[in-house]
Amino acid sequence: MCGAMLVAEQIAPWMCPVLQADNECKMHLLPLAMSSPLVFDAVAAAAYHRLAYYGNPHFASKAEHYKASAIRGLITSARSVSASSSDQLFAAATLLILMYDEMIAAQDTFITLARIIGNMRKFVDFSSLGGSEKLQRYLTEQFGFLTIFSLPHRDDDTATEQLRAAFNFVEEFAASCARDKHNPPFLAECFRTILTVWHGQKHNNPSLDVNLVMEDFKSKIEATSDITVFDHYLTWVYFMSSAASPNASLRFARDISDTVPNQAVNGHATAIGTAKPQCRKVDVAIIGGGFSGCYLLHKLRKQNFSAVIIEAASGLGGVWQWNCYPGARVDTPVPLYEYSMEEVWRTWNWTEKLPTATELQKYFEHVDNVLDLSKDVIYNTKVTEASFDDATNKWTIHTDKDIEIHANWFVPAVGFAAKRSFPDWPGLEDFQGVIHHSSFWPRDGVDLRYKRVAVVGTGSTGVQIVQEVGPQAKSLVLFQRTPNLALPLNQAKLTKEEQEAEKDSYPEKYESRLLSKGGYDFSPSDLRTFDHNAEERRAFFQDKWAKGGFHFWTGAYGDLLTNLDANREAYSFWSNKIRSMIRDPVKREMLAPSKAPHPFGTKRPALFRNFYQVCDQDNVSIVDVNKTPVTKVLPNGIVTADGAIHEIDALVLATGFDAITGGLKAINIANSAGETLLEKWSNGTWTNLGLMTADFPNMFFMYGPQGPTALSNGPTCVEIQGDWIVRAIGSAREAGKQRMRATVEGQDKYRELVNGMTADTLFPMANSYYMGANIDGKPREALNFPGGIPLYRELLDEAAEKGYDGFVLS
Numbered sequence: 001m002c003g004a005m006l007v008a009e010q011i012a013p014w015m016c017p018v019l020q021a022d023n024e025c026k027m028h029l030l031p032l033a034m035s036s037p038l039v040f041d042a043v044a045a046a047a048y049h050r051l052a053y054y055g056n057p058h059f060a061s062k063a064e065h066y067k068a069s070a071i072r073g074l075i076t077s078a079r080s081v082s083a084s085s086s087d088q089l090f091a092a093a094t095l096l097i098l099m100y101d102e103m104i105a106a107q108d109t110f111i112t113l114a115r116i117i118g119n120m121r122k123f124v125d126f127s128s129l130g131g132s133e134k135l136q137r138y139l140t141e142q143f144g145f146l147t148i149f150s151l152p153h154r155d156d157d158t159a160t161e162q163l164r165a166a167f168n169f170v171e172e173f174a175a176s177c178a179r180d181k182h183n184p185p186f187l188a189e190c191f192r193t194i195l196t197v198w199h200g201q202k203h204n205n206p207s208l209d210v211n212l213v214m215e216d217f218k219s220k221i222e223a224t225s226d227i228t229v230f231d232h233y234l235t236w237v238y239f240m241s242s243a244a245s246p247n248a249s250l251r252f253a254r255d256i257s258d259t260v261p262n263q264a265v266n267g268h269a270t271a272i273g274t275a276k277p278q279c280r281k282v283d284v285a286i287i288g289g290g291f292s293g294c295y296l297l298h299k300l301r302k303q304n305f306s307a308v309i310i311e312a313a314s315g316l317g318g319v320w321q322w323n324c325y326p327g328a329r330v331d332t333p334v335p336l337y338e339y340s341m342e343e344v345w346r347t348w349n350w351t352e353k354l355p356t357a358t359e360l361q362k363y364f365e366h367v368d369n370v371l372d373l374s375k376d377v378i379y380n381t382k383v384t385e386a387s388f389d390d391a392t393n394k395w396t397i398h399t400d401k402d403i404e405i406h407a408n409w410f411v412p413a414v415g416f417a418a419k420r421s422f423p424d425w426p427g428l429e430d431f432q433g434v435i436h437h438s439s440f441w442p443r444d445g446v447d448l449r450y451k452r453v454a455v456v457g458t459g460s461t462g463v464q465i466v467q468e469v470g471p472q473a474k475s476l477v478l479f480q481r482t483p484n485l486a487l488p489l490n491q492a493k494l495t496k497e498e499q500e501a502e503k504d505s506y507p508e509k510y511e512s513r514l515l516s517k518g519g520y521d522f523s524p525s526d527l528r529t530f531d532h533n534a535e536e537r538r539a540f541f542q543d544k545w546a547k548g549g550f551h552f553w554t555g556a557y558g559d560l561l562t563n564l565d566a567n568r569e570a571y572s573f574w575s576n577k578i579r580s581m582i583r584d585p586v587k588r589e590m591l592a593p594s595k596a597p598h599p600f601g602t603k604r605p606a607l608f609r610n611f612y613q614v615c616d617q618d619n620v621s622i623v624d625v626n627k628t629p630v631t632k633v634l635p636n637g638i639v640t641a642d643g644a645i646h647e648i649d650a651l652v653l654a655t656g657f658d659a660i661t662g663g664l665k666a667i668n669i670a671n672s673a674g675e676t677l678l679e680k681w682s683n684g685t686w687t688n689l690g691l692m693t694a695d696f697p698n699m700f701f702m703y704g705p706q707g708p709t710a711l712s713n714g715p716t717c718v719e720i721q722g723d724w725i726v727r728a729i730g731s732a733r734e735a736g737k738q739r740m741r742a743t744v745e746g747q748d749k750y751r752e753l754v755n756g757m758t759a760d761t762l763f764p765m766a767n768s769y770y771m772g773a774n775i776d777g778k779p780r781e782a783l784n785f786p787g788g789i790p791l792y793r794e795l796l797d798e799a800a801e802k803g804y805d806g807f808v809l810s
Contacts, residue, residue, distance in 0.1 A: 282306045284729070285397050285407035287383050287667070289373075290318015291714050292413035292702035294364070295339065296722045298371050303730055308407075309377045310399060316373065317364040318415050320357050323461075325441040325652075326448070327468030328357035331460065331607045332713050333549060334494075336520055338363065339715060340510035344370050349499045353492040354549075354607070378403060385668035386410060388697060393738040395698065408738065409729055413702040416709050418663025421656050421775060423456065427633035434650035438465065439657075448650055450474045454638055457654035458484045463606035465654055470614035477646050478615065478622045479630065479638070482598070482767075483591050485574060486606040490548025517788030519708065519716030522555040529557040529566035541573040553601045561601055561761045571600040581612040590622050591615060602766035604710065659769035660783040661685055661705050671696050684779045688750045688806045689796060691721065692742035700725045706754050708792050710770060711784045720789070724796050728804065737809040746806025758782035 286293045289311035300307040313321040330337050333353045348366050368374050386397045395410035420437050438461045449472045456479045463484050470476045517523045544552040559566045578592035628640040637647040665678040687693045690707030703709050708717045767773035773780050799805045
């Protein structure tokens with residue numbers, strides 16, 4: 001990416017005109033290009049390429065047009081090379097780097113461009129070049145980068161020699177800039193590029209002392225150029241944002257419509273599942289291609305129902321399509337965290353017990369291939385509204401792509417983390433560095449090495465990001481509201497052989513999920529905390545701790561979440577473990593307070609690998625926003641109430657979600673009377689069995705409000721609810737009924753059950769998303785069924801066996 005970033009940096013002052021009219025763009029680019037149409041074509045190609053890549057796909061055709069034009073011009077003029085052909089040199093260098101970024105280095109055009117540059121270098125004297133000073137600088141910088149880019153294609157000895165030449169080049173250029181009082185961001189970027197390459201050489205040649213050489217180089221740069229390396233990214237960092245816009249100020253993605261989906265779909269080169277018809281009639285329309293949507297689509301098709309998924313992303317996986325942030329992984333071990341369908345698990349193996357987001361994306365590619373789902377998926381499409389018609393008993397679903405779906409049944413399977421939450425800090429939109437919500441992380445990643453990074457939030461995502469980024473960042477400041485009472489990850493690598501040997505026992509494992517309160521393969525103990533004496537309790541806690549994962553939480557004493565004194569015993573054990581890992585006494589008290597910030601386990605604990613050790617590093621600081629809240633955001637940092645300015649290059653918003661209900665209320669879903677779901681649930685949430693809500697016929701929820709949802713293992717909950725929905729729709733078809741609705745009495749009774757059971761626990765004592773308490777103005781209520789999977793299944797089966805008690809079929 002570095003080559004394209006450099007191009008973006010050089011043309012940054014002219015980017016806004018590029019968005020307006022070609023002639024105006026050309027007017028601004030000509031001074032740099034010395035009135036050369038060839039150079040204009042090359043730079044315009046680079047500009048449009050960046051714009052297309054970072055948020056404006058309709059510019060792709062313009063990029064291709066200008067690139068093709070520039071290449072034709074270069075090849076035509078290459079026969080007559082002279083000292084006055086600096087415009088050819090400029091254009092060739094720009095296109096070469098652009099095409100390197102596209103990773104098509106083996107193509108003939110790339111080789112032709114490289115030869116043109118090679119020929120020109122023999123007699124072009126930069127110091128005697130005519131034209132603008134900017135052009136001379138640009139050519140010099142381009143050749144520095146070309147030298148660096150050539151390294152991966154060379155053998156070790158030559159590469160090391162060329163790398164040292166690159167060092168010398170940048171040192172000389174830095175000295176020249178110091179003489180001219182000119183300190184471009186190029187120096188910091190070039191340094192970062194060389195560092196990356198040098199680390200690559202280190203991999204091939206372990207004897208190289210990378211750190212020593214790089215620190216020496218950094219010292220020379222800073223001594224000669226009067227800049228701090230890595231501190232000057234003001235222009236090119238803008239183009240690193242996946243939400244880069246034509247506006248002068250940064251706009252970062254707040255909604256999936258602001259993002260640019262990856263056009264490849266589940267490993268395919270094109271969006272094979274994207275539907276062409278503008279109007280489609282099906283039995284069932286499903287929003288979302290995560291665990292819920294995929295399972296339901298497959299089960300419906302097996303019962304000869306026609307169904308379609310509308311998916312905003314360009315691949316299946318739901319949350320795992322969006323969560324590409326550093327360290328993203330699931331907190332439930334496999335094979336528990338996967339489908340129980342034998343045709344899927346029989347031909348799939350994992351590499352580790354707790355897979356990364358990347359591996360989960362590959363898993364969904366496998367699911368797609370086995371179940372052939374994409375043929376009934378409309379990708380890259382966001383549902384904007386849905387309405388029910390009493391006269392036809394059908395739902396009409398509208399999308400942002402003018403695709404209209406008519407369906408008898410409607411299932412918004414958006415998951416519990418579909419609506420992102422953002423801080424309302426003044427100036428947030430004006431921040432000029434890298435800024436991303438964790439759930440909108442660019443698929444190609446963001447290089448945070450040697451940068452000053454701020455991470456906001458200490459939920460599971462914040463913990464994962466900090467422990468991944470902290471060791472690489474120049475500095476990291478963690479803005480914390482509540483410490484995460486995290487548990488040890490206890491990761492383990494898995495081999496194909498050991499998984500194959502265990503697969504005959506998988507059906508038994510999946511059956512055990514249905515008997516576990518949380519949908520895992522373990523449940524809370526029948527023992528109560530004070531059934532044991534102090535020594536026995538320590539041994540019990542240590543056993544659960546050593547097992548790792550959620551054993552210390554959902555597999556501990558049975559009264560952990562109902563008895564405050566018992567809960568304090570668990571917290572005491574936890575805090576002693578964590579405090580022993582942290583040397584700094586101030587950080588120790590912030591991360592593992594002497595007094596519990598809330599009852600243990602009433603907020604979902606993250607699973608940590610080395611989070612506490614990373615937080616203890618000298619380059620990591622922690623801000624307690626309860627004591628010193630953020631007052632505003634500057635273009636280059638964050639200001640807190642104590643007047644401190646935290647200067648940063650990158651801002652990571654691990655600020656969570658308007659969970660459980662937010663994603664549903666964000667869609668304009670209306671019943672036949674015109675009442676929206678947002679209006680119906682404005683003062684609280686009502687469902688029957690977490691599956692339907694009164695006055696919204698033929699609409700089902702999955703992994704949503706008042707289901708086991710966030711208190712359970714996702715695939716377990718999904719399969720239970722999906723089977724019930726298919727059974728209910730099948731029963732309606734068999735009985736010749738066209739409509740099914742929840743009764744008001746049924747939803748009122750179930751809401752009372754959920755809130756009553758929750759009131760008997762410690763959950764209401766924490767300001768968690770379990771209670772809707774993480775979003776200002778949101779009704780505080782129980783949003784998950786706390787009774788466990790076995791009881792929930794019992795309620796579902798009982799309702800179905802009693803002719804769908806609490807529902808009406810008509």
